Amino acid sequence: MHSYLEFEKPVADIVGKAQELKALAASGEAVDVDGEIARLETKANQTLADIYAKLTPWQKTLVARHPDRPHAAHYIAALIEDFTPLAGDRSFGEDQAIIAGFGRFRGQSVAILGQEKGSDTETRLRHNFGMARPEGYRKSVRIMDLAERFGIPVLSLVDTAxxxxxxxxxxxxxxxxxxxxxxxxxxxxxxxxxxVIGEGGSGGAIAIAATSKVLMLEHAVYSVISPEGAASILWRDSARAQEAATSMKITAQDLLRMGVIDGIIEEPVGGAHRAREIIIDRAGTAIETALASMASLSPDELRRQRRDKFLAIGRSL
Incomplete structure (x- = not known):
């Protein structure tokens, strides 16, 4: 059973009617309702597609925050073989908001940095809702140092407020x-x-996302501050978050046009939370393509291209 967002209410109503008919048919209180059930299910799918074809930036923010959306741990479990997590920053302690370690991705060794929000109360508290402390970022630096020492690519999964x-x-x-x-x-x-698999929030995201290739899921968001935070600062009214979200250009589509990101990974109709296996496989293919495009570049070429990429953001030709 899916958890429906407020703007998905028309879909929820149609699905609810179909389920009522199924229950009646199962109890023997209704006959020959298969046709009506099929019609309702088709209508629900079409309504869902229509809604997701024209999501507002604020609605995309809600989708990006959906509790059932696959998190970093799901991507790591599905895409990384022989994953070996490493803990601690060798200075203060461990920060479980960032899952870090090494493994094999489709035949090649990779280092992984994944911001993990958690999936239930226990794991959310353990991972601090994906909000890293200094030791999380210092652990990330330690992993990146090791990756460079051994010539291993780095994969970052961004999902933090x-x-x-x-x-x-x-x-x-x-x-x-x-x-x-x-x-x-x-x-x-x-x-x-x-x-960016969900939220890419502020410096907490850019700390592991200043990379050669930055990809975003279709309904993810990436911004310098949350819409609520921006509304509170600009208008002293967090209730204007929808207005802020529209003005901030936080969607993958806007960011691709501005050159902030390099590609968009299409989500299944209704968002990543409705088809985890599909979106994880699509993300894996996009990552594989991105890594292959850089396989022949020397360290100096990688640094130069990365530098040029970020310096070009916001410049008009």
């Missing part, structure tokens, strides 16, 4: 840790690819 803003994180140098992680992404002499 932002870096953790708590007092302890600030006391331990949150801004400095984010800056060093961003710098390490940019200076790597091995290929690196980032996929």
């Amino acid at each position: 932002g870096a953790y803003p708590g007092r302890g994180a600030e006391e331990r140098g949150q801004a400095e840790a984010i800056a060093r992680s961003t710098d390490r992404c940019l200076s790597l002499g091995v290929p690196n690819v980032a996929v």
